[in-house]
Amino acid sequence: MKRLTPYLLALPSWMWLAVFLVVPLAAMASVSLQTGNAIDGFAMTFSFSNYADALGRYSTQLVRSLWYGGLATVAMLVIGYPVAYWIAFKGGSRKSVYLFLLLLPFFVSFVLRTISWGFLLADDGVLFGTLKGWGLLPADFHVLATTVAVVGGLTYNFLPFMILPIYVALERVDPRVVEAAYDLYASRTAAFRRVVLPLSLPGVFAGVLMTFVPATADPVNAQVLGGTGNTMIGNIIQTEYLTNLNYPTASALSFTLMAVLLIGIFIYARALGTENVLEAAAR
Amino acid sequence: MAELNRAELNAIELDGVVKEYLSHGEVVQAVKGVTLDIAEGEFFSLLGPSGCGKTTTMRMIAGFEEPSRGVVRLHGADVTNVPPNKRDINMVFQSYALFPHMNVWDNVAFGLKQRRTPQEEIRRRVGEMLEIVDLAGREKRRPREMSGGQQQRVALARALVNRPRALLLDEPLGALDLKLRQAMQIELKRIQREVGITFVYVTHDQSEALTMSDRIAVMNDGLVEQLGGPREIYEKPASAFVAGFIGTSNLLTGVAAGGVLELGGGRVLVPGRDGEVTVTVRPEKITISLDKPDGEVSVVPGTVGEVVYLGTYNSYAVRLGDGTEVTVFQQNAHDATTTAERGDPVWLSWPAQHSYAIGSRSTP
Incomplete structure (x- = not known):
């Protein structure tokens, strides 16, 4: 009985996972192989051609999603690392205040935040309208409905998910270890490159995962900030499912996206050195 | 150059x-x-x-x-x-x-x-x-x-x-x-x-x-x-702080006259000192005896309080006439003669060179 206790305690979470993750996934996998239409119903025909059709029609959007997700992730890393570094090492007693400020936008709904960004970036909005009024920008200057707007929105919306894990990793770096590097003749740059950066890599790894995956799959930013040329795979899945009621194609696209992301993560983990990352993370 | x-x-x-x-x-x-x-x-x-x-x-x-x-x-x-x-x-x-x-x-x-x-x-x-x-x-x-x-x-x-x-x-x-x-x-x-x-x-x-x-x-x-x-x-600790921080030390305070500090019916030799003085003496430098020892040594009477057996040596807490408590360590050597017990009146003695007058700047 005693040996079973941990398993029994874990049972509710396993049930939860089974009911709300495994069952829907299995259902979706099944739907992705069916044929039919919304009126007459769908029947299982094991038509793997659903995948080929979906990919054939929407490969542009899939590649674009990965491209936008990647661009946003790089932007978040470039902006987020210095912020995390600054809070961890220079934040002093106000660290929690800065972290709170970082999370403050989350008290507003995700969609609403994105729409406000739309207002901000509008051609005649607060920012560009004013600048144009002062003659600092040409009258035909616009950002909304471009790649920049969508990638910018993704970057803005997911930035805290990049900063927080990096901050946690940097916070755990023993300042004496950094002092030891200085003591052993390392310049500030060398101490960062050889000691601080490697020790923060698990945070970077986690941050990239936590931002790249949702950013790539996100439909909201492309819909609110993008134009017709910026459609991402999330939008397609949404339209196929909710508007066209083409459940098999939507499911096939979802699975394709999941597979592509999983393979990408696997390659990424390999490249960054799973061993190093996991080892350092397990420390 | x-x-x-x-x-x-x-x-x-x-x-x-x-x-x-x-x-x-x-x-x-x-x-x-x-x-x-x-x-x-x-x-x-x-x-x-x-x-x-x-x-x-x-x-x-x-x-x-x-x-x-x-x-x-x-x-x-x-x-x-x-x-x-x-x-x-x-x-x-x-x-x-x-x-x-x-x-x-x-x-x-x-x-x-x-x-x-x-x-x-x-x-x-x-x-x-x-x-x-x-x-x-x-x-x-x-x-x-x-x-x-x-x-x-x-x-x-x-x-x-x-x-x-x-x-x-x-x-x-x-x-x-x-x-x-x-x-x-x-x-x-x-x-x-x-x-x-x-x-x-x-x-x-x-x-x-x-x-x-x-x-x-x-x-x-x-x-x-x-x-x-x-x-x-x-x-030779230079201050009461050092004496207290390094090992165990006894501090004896009083007014010396002509190089002798009268203390609770005994005398502590403080060569060349006059007036207010604090003297340190290490517990292992003190000899404990039931009879009053002779010779040119510091001698003070006291009463044995706690005796603690510590294997290689005994630790005695001896209370002097003026209330000062002095710690004495005595080796459990094969020729150890004194077997003072709790309540015994005893004499403590040590050569003059083992008591060291300090300038008391601070206490630990």
């Missing part, structure tokens, strides 16, 4: 060094003016309770803290404002501060790599150093896969491999258990003799400092209370 002879210069000189911090808008002095000369090849200890300024003093030598006032010199050169990575000095940190993501070899090679030492030389010197600290064959281990004692030796090797002009050690044995600590004390002393480098050792453990040091600076409240060899500091 004559060439400078390094051996004639002090390894480390502190000249009126002060460190001030701003804490809640108030200026706090962690170090209130320390002047020290540490000779080349010396094993020098900074000893004192926590908060006495010993660690801050060492961090100023290492370059992690800049003195608010005063000068730090290494081999005659003023390094007061030189950053730590430009100082020819290395440090062994209290918690070792090994690089957790590097194996033993890379940890030890770090300093040499930073100095762009040729590959071949790095290989040779790291190998030799790992031999010295008895870690050959463990190059690929990560720090967290090693015991505290092994990590300690990696930290030592990582510093010594650079052949610094001086090595700073910040309570390096604090995290080890007693057995290992004693073994490492001997080990450290051996390594220091072997490499011939100046060691500056920071500790709050008086027995550690007495065992290993050539000289000790006893620090209290940001100042050096006494500077001297272990024997001198133990036998």
Whole structure:
């Protein structure tokens, strides 16, 4: 009985996972192989051609999603690392205040935040309208409905998910270890490159995962900030499912996206050195 | 110009060094003016309770803290404002501060790599150093896969491999258990003799400092209370603080006349002293006897209180006529004659040279 206790305690979470993750996934996998239409119903025909059709029609959007997700992730890393570094090492007693400020936008709904960004970036909005009024920008200057707007929105919306894990990793770096590097003749740059950066890599790894995956799959930013040329795979899945009621194609696209992301993560983990990352993370 | 002879210069000189911090808008002095000369090849200890300024003093030598006032010199050169990575000095940190993501070899090679030492030389010197600290064959281990004692030796090797002009050690044995600590004390002393480098050792453990040091600076409240060899500091404490901090000590206070301090029906010899005086005498210097001893010695009567059997010796708490409590250690030697018991009236005696009059500046 005693040996079973941990398993029994874990049972509710396993049930939860089974009911709300495994069952829907299995259902979706099944739907992705069916044929039919919304009126007459769908029947299982094991038509793997659903995948080929979906990919054939929407490969542009899939590649674009990965491209936008990647661009946003790089932007978040470039902006987020210095912020995390600054809070961890220079934040002093106000660290929690800065972290709170970082999370403050989350008290507003995700969609609403994105729409406000739309207002901000509008051609005649607060920012560009004013600048144009002062003659600092040409009258035909616009950002909304471009790649920049969508990638910018993704970057803005997911930035805290990049900063927080990096901050946690940097916070755990023993300042004496950094002092030891200085003591052993390392310049500030060398101490960062050889000691601080490697020790923060698990945070970077986690941050990239936590931002790249949702950013790539996100439909909201492309819909609110993008134009017709910026459609991402999330939008397609949404339209196929909710508007066209083409459940098999939507499911096939979802699975394709999941597979592509999983393979990408696997390659990424390999490249960054799973061993190093996991080892350092397990420390 | 004559060439400078390094051996004639002090390894480390502190000249009126002060460190001030701003804490809640108030200026706090962690170090209130320390002047020290540490000779080349010396094993020098900074000893004192926590908060006495010993660690801050060492961090100023290492370059992690800049003195608010005063000068730090290494081999005659003023390094007061030189950053730590430009100082020819290395440090062994209290918690070792090994690089957790590097194996033993890379940890030890770090300093040499930073100095762009040729590959071949790095290989040779790291190998030799790992031999010295008895870690050959463990190059690929990560720090967290090693015991505290092994990590300690990696930290030592990582510093010594650079052949610094001086090595700073910040309570390096604090995290080890007693057995290992004693073994490492001997080990450290051996390594220091072997490499011939100046060691500056920071500790709050008086027995550690007495065992290993050539000289000790006893620090209290940001100042050096006494500077001297272990024997001198133990036998002739310069202040009540030092007497109390180093080992057990008895303090006798009174007014002396003509080199004699009358105390509770007895006399304490304080040659050349007159007026208010405080005298220290170590518990093991006192002889306890049932009959009044003769001769030119200090003699005071008292009553035995607690007697504690401690294996190699007994500890007696003896109350004097004026209420002062005196601790006496007596060896359990084969010829031990006295068997004083609780409540017995006894005589305490010791030769004049074992009581030492101190200028009482502060109490522990």
